[in-house]
Amino acid sequence: MSAQKELDQQDTSSPVTIAEQPVQVLDADGNVCPNATLPDLSDETLVSMYEDIKLARRFDERAISLQRQGRIATYAPMTGQEGAQVATSYALDEQDWLFPTYREHAAKYVHGVQLASLLKPLRGIRDGYAVPDGVNVMPEYIPIATQVPQAMGMAWGHKLQGKADHAVLCHLGDGATSEGDFHEGLNFAGVFDVPAVFVCNNNQWAISVPRERQTASETIAQKAQSYGIEGVRVDGLDPLAMYQVTNEALNKAKAPAAGERRPTLIEAVLYRFGAHTTADDPSAYRDEDEANEWKAKDPVDRFGKFLYKQGLLDERLEAEMDARIEATISDAIEAAEQAESDPNQLFEYVYDEMPDRLREQRAELDALREKYGDGAFDGVLE
Amino acid sequence: MSAQKELDQQDTSSPVTIAEQPVQVLDADGNVCPNATLPDLSDETLVSMYEDIKLARRFDERAISLQRQGRIATYAPMTGQEGAQVATSYALDEQDWLFPTYREHAAKYVHGVQLASLLKPLRGIRDGYAVPDGVNVMPEYIPIATQVPQAMGMAWGHKLQGKADHAVLCHLGDGATSEGDFHEGLNFAGVFDVPAVFVCNNNQWAISVPRERQTASETIAQKAQSYGIEGVRVDGLDPLAMYQVTNEALNKAKAPAAGERRPTLIEAVLYRFGAHTTADDPSAYRDEDEANEWKAKDPVDRFGKFLYKQGLLDERLEAEMDARIEATISDAIEAAEQAESDPNQLFEYVYDEMPDRLREQRAELDALREKYGDGAFDGVLE
């Protein structure tokens, strides 16, 4: 760059804005906020969104209880975050891709993953991750923030292939913003201007570490400035605000106006109402009063009140909904509990073609199972 | 954090400022800029700083020529960056620590490393990195940005030990800002508020990649906001501005005023006048016109003109200086060229105590050398 230009402050083709006040559509009582406009959603869609949010809440309760009974392994609850998860996935088109973490069960479900598939990995069965063709959902990302450069790369691939209308939506937590992969992925997104939307679910905690110990930055959205992309703060407990902001970001990603940059970092300001996972006890590190304050903004209540006020919901409809939800979840649990993993799956899909040595190892295991029976393999500690 | 507080935009104990116009003290002709104040430096210091900058320039020429003659290996020139290097090290106190990259030869020299020690590693001899006790300079960092979290950690250690007056100054390049380690280190620095100053020598190029392809951020200084620390842009070709900004940052790191944060990210806006290294040919990727524009702000000329105008320098003094510089460098080259590495150094300092297997390997090599002579080890390709 020329000396004068560089010294005079670099020019920016795309002025970046960071909304300081989080975008909000509904207040805590389900009234539309002054100055807010409702997103353009049909009554049907609004009601179905509510049903999915309720389903998510109920799924969480059931999963926690399954874990307590030892029927599934460690589970990461989403209570408090269901509104954001469901709303962001409602904003996706079918061809768009979703990169979830271990917490985005509802986001995956809404984008096409079967509930039973969500439960299978929790039973240690990996075929739950093998979603059908056309369901554009990646397996959950457990190593924190590693999905960010990959989501960026997939969006880049779409753009390079002239399919910029295939946007990628990538979830991450507040803790994830501290990882190098977050930084590298977002910096690439800015440089290559890819059709990707990064949703940081700032639930105020990374296990026991509070947001203000995670970074000295005032907000997470403002980190977007480092990458020359847009940052937006939104009330993550407000499903309509989440829908609206995500929808706008996705539209911009696919078809930016002149001077607009495609990528957006959305900071969803919300709260993890429950434990980090079923293995965690939040009372060791946080005050339940804090949680209660946030619970007053509960997305289920808030959205429900809105629908009642709009005349889109009544008690009969809600009871029907609850019954449907109950049945759907029970069916899923049953299906998941019937699933089994064959030990031979160990050797499958390591490579496209199984190497000789792996073939031998499979034969070795087969022979042992034959000789001693599968019972002999129970529990390494015996 | 409480729901309302979080939603209302997080409070910040330390308002962060990013200077948009780079700080400048001298104009391109060596006049003091309007509104600028000269740093509080004695005449002697100013002249000695100039001499060191000139020495750096000359060292660069000699090193490039040594490399051409095959007397040293690949060398990373600093021409254009000597002013910034010398000035930042002048701002250091003796107890302060320096974390250099492969390019900060002059910064190391000024902080106490012998010139001959700088040359030895270029001859493949590592004892050049073993600086005397009390010279607080780390060996150069080659893997980009890896020094950032380490510098942060050392500053943190000083603070935890109640020695916050031992500041750490960490150099990095513009390319380094893309690495995860940059992000993680600066984020830690902000969270733990450590006495560290990070100097990004934004020389506009990371080998062949121009600054504007490195990040879509407007400036590098503004990335400080992501970490809740101060960011400053400074004319890196202006040694007095560099001194002033670094000095202030170091003072703040050691003794912050109420509400101030200790760490600072300084963006030194400058230019790599020459090749990335002696192995690089910049004409493959950049226009020499660009370089020429920056060369008009040459730190040596500029600072020299200033000293002449201030009556601190004349031709006789400058000639004496040049002679001293020539002698100093020639002595250093001679010393470095006399140095040798014993092959047994391979096995030394891998661990505090040499493991048995290493002892055996050393014996094995010794026996071979004894039997065949060191000549038998010349060049793997023979």
Add this chain to the structure above:
Amino acid sequence: MSSATAPDADTPIEKLTLVEAVCDGLYTEMSRDDSVVVLGEDVGKNGGVFRATAGLYEEFGDERVIDTPLAEAGIVGSAIGLALSGMRPVAEMQFMGFIYPAFDQLVSHAARLRSRSHGQYSVPMVVRAPYGGGIHAPEHHSESKEAFFVHEPGLKVVSPSTPYDAKGLLIASLRDPDPVIFLEPKLIYRAFKQAVPTGEYEVPLSDASVRREGSDISVYTWGAMTRPTLIAADNLADEHGVDVEVVDLRTLSPLDIDTIVESFKKTGRAAVVHEAPKTGGLGAEISSTIQEEALLHQEAPIKRITGFDTPMPLHAIEDFYLPQAVRIQEGILETVQF
């Protein structure tokens, strides 16, 4: 809970689990040496996700037991800096599967700063990580890739198999002038208790331990696999009259080659048991070393009884992945009957 929060000076011995012994080791050394600080994700108020640092925050405060942002390169990189500044940092990686973001800091710097600086600087630091499978954990939570670190000169690698060793090896690691990767077999974090002295003691990083003497075959193992190996040895004695010597390596780098080879020279047969994938695992190093040093004593191929060359599976079938007593027995028998 462990003695960490309230050590009892009058009782010289107490029964601790392995994870309690780790905590006690940290407590003991932090009490003695102010320069020891613990840092990592959730190690403070929360006491660590496995409670390996439980009570330390309350005892030593937030300047010595430090919750960090979620960034492993930041944790290890800053720990290197802390060590350079004269402190003795103990960095916790929450699981070994999350150590990889810090890989560069470990192999390019922690391992090499001493030699790079011609002995001028060093990095006395311990990086702790729970490792290994068998607890029905999610993906990435069951890694055992100790071989990565053994292949990097300048690092030491340690893995205890008992509470007593856990404390003693940890204290020795904390006092070691070189960086130590301290791998804790989380499968046996709470599997059993053992008498552990309350005060300070070291188990040296130089010595493997013969856990069971035997004359027919030497079986080398470490960490969580020591138990099924000992069980297999007992079974084989009972059922087949095979007399197995079990050598717990304890320190994986540098290896105690003398003990390894001495045992082999006695038995002439060997197997190695580890959780990591077979190819490129530490089993290869051990059997390769043995045949170099004692081929003339070798009566059978040295058998590797290891994880398969696949990623660690989700937990439904992890018991088929890990070397079980049944696989260990079969492997030993095959070797003995060769």
Add this chain to the structure above:
Amino acid sequence: MSSATAPDADTPIEKLTLVEAVCDGLYTEMSRDDSVVVLGEDVGKNGGVFRATAGLYEEFGDERVIDTPLAEAGIVGSAIGLALSGMRPVAEMQFMGFIYPAFDQLVSHAARLRSRSHGQYSVPMVVRAPYGGGIHAPEHHSESKEAFFVHEPGLKVVSPSTPYDAKGLLIASLRDPDPVIFLEPKLIYRAFKQAVPTGEYEVPLSDASVRREGSDISVYTWGAMTRPTLIAADNLADEHGVDVEVVDLRTLSPLDIDTIVESFKKTGRAAVVHEAPKTGGLGAEISSTIQEEALLHQEAPIKRITGFDTPMPLHAIEDFYLPQAVRIQEGILETVQF
């Protein structure tokens, strides 16, 4: 320069150096398959710091030959995403010593996405890196840590030793449905030229190559060490009448165990030559495998002739670190005379 910028359809064969053959391989495959893109630091306008991508930017433009920001996890992570989107990315790591920031993306994701997704997704991607010592490069520029990647199931690891193989193996890697770490021995980037077909051809990733037949001992090696090994073999034939078989492994993961063992069964003696440190290096895997499969043929300890267990030194003494012909000869003789 290489044929990359102007391949000549009429000349089916041209003399290329190894680095030119790499470039030609990229050119050939990019010409055939639009989905192949090259990304990395300085691979575009600058043509790569070793000129391995010279001319490609001019030929294929900045959407297929892409200069990225300086961030290896970003490069490999985004390449994984590109592969998932249906492209065939070739990511360049400027030197193997700078691959570690991307280690997590490689081992936790590239290697595992196929198995994680139960076969639904895969990562057909090539990560190229110049590796090895001997060129008087600065620190970190001479790594040869292929063993790290061989120990991670799901990755393939390839290292050519000739221009012909470089092109053929690279094309095979680009067409492979799994992620390949393609390690280029930069010591011999320009050491010699060889006849290389201008069109497309594959050298399969499954086969080691017997470079020299012999009856007294099998010596296994790969990459840059193939040359001094062949020289040592010739010297030994001349000076000692020892008949050495030299096996160039070419693909390091999965290993061509059949060829390795077959050769050994013929000779009964073996050595492995590699640059990496001895402990935990691939030599251990090879000798361990041989004694498992062919102990009854073994007449001497399998010798590892390798880098020492130290960091790669600065260049003044690197010739003492690397296995030289003299060390190779001595090691072979010792084994033959055992």
